[in-house]
Amino acid sequence: MPRQGSSAAGITWDLTDLFASHDDPRIEATLDECRRRADAFAVRYRGTIHWAGSPSAEALLNGVKELEAIQEALGRVGTYAGLLYASDTGRIEYQNLQQRVEEQGTDLANRLLFFELEWLGLEDGAAQSLLREPALAPYRHYLETLRRFRLHKLSEAEERLLNEKDNTGRRAFGRLFAELTSSLAFPLETDGQVRDLTLSETLALLYQPDRALRRRASEVLFDVLARHGLALTVTYDTLVQDHLVMDRLRRYPHPMAERHLSNEIDHEAVERMLEVAEANYGIAQDYFALKARLLGLPRLALYDQYAPVGGPLPACTFDRAREVILAAFGAFSPVFREVAEQFFARQWIDAEIRKGKHGGAFCSSPSPALHPYILCNYTDNLRDVMTVAHELGHGLHGWMARKQTTFNYDTPLTTAETASVFGEFLVFDHLLREEQDPAVRLALLCGKIEDAFATVFRQTVLTRFEQEAFTRRKGGRFTADGLAQAWLTANRRYYADAVELPEGYRWGWSYIPHFIHTRFYCYAYVFGELLVLALYRMYREEGATFIARYLALLEAGGSDAPEALLARLGVDFRDPAFWQKGFDEIRRLVTQAKALAGEPRVLRAG
Numbered sequence: 001m002p003r004q005g006s007s008a009a010g011i012t013w014d015l016t017d018l019f020a021s022h023d024d025p026r027i028e029a030t031l032d033e034c035r036r037r038a039d040a041f042a043v044r045y046r047g048t049i050h051w052a053g054s055p056s057a058e059a060l061l062n063g064v065k066e067l068e069a070i071q072e073a074l075g076r077v078g079t080y081a082g083l084l085y086a087s088d089t090g091r092i093e094y095q096n097l098q099q100r101v102e103e104q105g106t107d108l109a110n111r112l113l114f115f116e117l118e119w120l121g122l123e124d125g126a127a128q129s130l131l132r133e134p135a136l137a138p139y140r141h142y143l144e145t146l147r148r149f150r151l152h153k154l155s156e157a158e159e160r161l162l163n164e165k166d167n168t169g170r171r172a173f174g175r176l177f178a179e180l181t182s183s184l185a186f187p188l189e190t191d192g193q194v195r196d197l198t199l200s201e202t203l204a205l206l207y208q209p210d211r212a213l214r215r216r217a218s219e220v221l222f223d224v225l226a227r228h229g230l231a232l233t234v235t236y237d238t239l240v241q242d243h244l245v246m247d248r249l250r251r252y253p254h255p256m257a258e259r260h261l262s263n264e265i266d267h268e269a270v271e272r273m274l275e276v277a278e279a280n281y282g283i284a285q286d287y288f289a290l291k292a293r294l295l296g297l298p299r300l301a302l303y304d305q306y307a308p309v310g311g312p313l314p315a316c317t318f319d320r321a322r323e324v325i326l327a328a329f330g331a332f333s334p335v336f337r338e339v340a341e342q343f344f345a346r347q348w349i350d351a352e353i354r355k356g357k358h359g360g361a362f363c364s365s366p367s368p369a370l371h372p373y374i375l376c377n378y379t380d381n382l383r384d385v386m387t388v389a390h391e392l393g394h395g396l397h398g399w400m401a402r403k404q405t406t407f408n409y410d411t412p413l414t415t416a417e418t419a420s421v422f423g424e425f426l427v428f429d430h431l432l433r434e435e436q437d438p439a440v441r442l443a444l445l446c447g448k449i450e451d452a453f454a455t456v457f458r459q460t461v462l463t464r465f466e467q468e469a470f471t472r473r474k475g476g477r478f479t480a481d482g483l484a485q486a487w488l489t490a491n492r493r494y495y496a497d498a499v500e501l502p503e504g505y506r507w508g509w510s511y512i513p514h515f516i517h518t519r520f521y522c523y524a525y526v527f528g529e530l531l532v533l534a535l536y537r538m539y540r541e542e543g544a545t546f547i548a549r550y551l552a553l554l555e556a557g558g559s560d561a562p563e564a565l566l567a568r569l570g571v572d573f574r575d576p577a578f579w580q581k582g583f584d585e586i587r588r589l590v591t592q593a594k595a596l597a598g599e600p601r602v603l604r605a606g
């Protein structure tokens with residue numbers, strides 16, 4: 001039953017473009033057809049890709065196309081099962097369908113895997129001459145991307161052994177970390193009662209207006225982490241050591257190399273970006289001084305960083321959200337408005353809050369032959385308007401890239417959030433322009449600035465810490481003091497004397513899951529957010545000529561490497577001046593906040 005009182009009650013998606021219901025016989029028929037085609041595919045292509053004569057361009061092309069068609073059909077069933085499950089996670093029929101489709105998907109993937117492995121097995125010379133064939137041009141990027149990790153693969157027997165041993169090795173330490181951090185209890189007194197909070201409940205208190213509560217939350221956070229310091233230190237130590245060993249065995253030249261390969265970016269470009277971020281830390285320090293004044297404090301403590309400032313944000317109904325988003329998108333481009341309208345009109349959005357429904361928000365873009373679907377939990381909060389705009393940004397990207405084929409559809413991590421964050425920015429800008437109440441405008445601005453800091457600056461700090469940790473580990477095992485020193489050094493460069501770091505902050509590194517599960521993940525956040533800020537700056541500077549190029553970028557989907565696609569937009573992300581545009585945009589927001597707070601418009605140079 002929809003919850004009464006939310007304006008999004010009754011806003012649900014219509015999944016009948018995919019299948020009629022969970023027991024639609026076409027689901028089973030599609031899976032049968034996929035199995036039949038996969039078997040025929042294996043008979044036809046096994047042993048024909050990796051052999052001394054190497055395949056003809058035509059044979060390879062036909063193979064890739066057939067593989068793509070099977071995966072597309074399978075994707076349709078997989079998406080349907082996933083969306084149905086998200087719409088009501090408690091319903092047993094949906095759970096069963098989801099599980100069955102997952103199992104069949106794995107089985108089919110295993111039957112088809114040989115094709116990719118044979119392509120990887122082909123010697124470089126033969127592969128390169130095939131890649132030069134004009135017939136293969138539409139799949140050149142896809143085929144090249146598959147071969148990226150070729151030099152770093154071990155023998156099949158070694159890979160299998162590692163895979164099994166990792167269950168009691170690095171994956172076991174990952175589980176230990178996950179289970180330890182989710183079992184931690186943070187005892188905190190509120191309203192005269194001591195309650196045990198979880199890690200995320202404790203972190204959420206740092207956004208509360210009551211300063212004493214924020215301080216207590218910060219103290220208990222680091223107290224509890226310190227008590228588990230030994231387990232957290234040994235876990236991280238083991239995982240970094242494991243990475244260093246595997247980097248040697250897999251012939252990676254440095255600890256970031258593996259991540260750069262999957263992100264389709266090189267070390268130089270990432271370093272230039274991080275250096276520009278560091279050179280702009282002064283913008284944040286300047287803002288922290290403003291925020292201290294707004295909070296009536298001589299200096300900000302770390303736990304004041306996310307304290308609310310300005311007036312409370314007004315409520316916003318789903319209908320109003322729709323109007324705001326369409327107006328903001330329409331002001332950018334009529335195409336944007338037209339596409340976004342379809343999402344509302346054709347029921348591609350599930351916004352109401354229901355028991356059993358998946359939490360949070362996401363956009364699913366199954367394939368170019370279909371259209372995207374959006375799930376969110378709309379609570380009539382102005383922040384939710386930005387969430388819908390974010391997911392609609394993804395949706396626009398998925399819709400506009402539908403001219404691509406399935407293998408050229410998705411983008412890598414670094415550019416996957418471009419359209420979503422850009423969409424959010426369009427709506428933020430619109431809301432700020434329309435809002436008359438200066439206190440609400442200040443709250444909107446500060447929220448945006450702090451989000452940008454958390455994504456750009458803080459993730460730069462995290463990346464610098466991680467780099468230092470890997471360097472230190474080469475010299476021997478971690479100690480708690482050594483890690484604390486590396487952590488505080490990276491943080492002090494950012495916060496400088498603008499923010500007081502509490503004593504317990506030496507454990508600030510210890511609960512961050514990315515360090516454990518996906519090393520060097522964090523710089524992709526910096527890249528994604530800064531890219532959009534810089535693009536937004538270009539839009540502001542260039543107007544109409546930018547818009548057409550931006551639409552073309554979305555249409556290109558994942559048909560080429562990010563660097564090549566962005567080059568068509570006139571972006572060179574190796575050029576520090578490009579990244580600086582992003583910081584100019586952040587500085588503009590800080591200047592606006594200062595003006596609103598009655599501050600002089602003078603900013604310290606970065």
Ligand SMILES: [Zn+2]
Nearest residue numbers: 390394417420
């Ligand atoms: Zn997103």
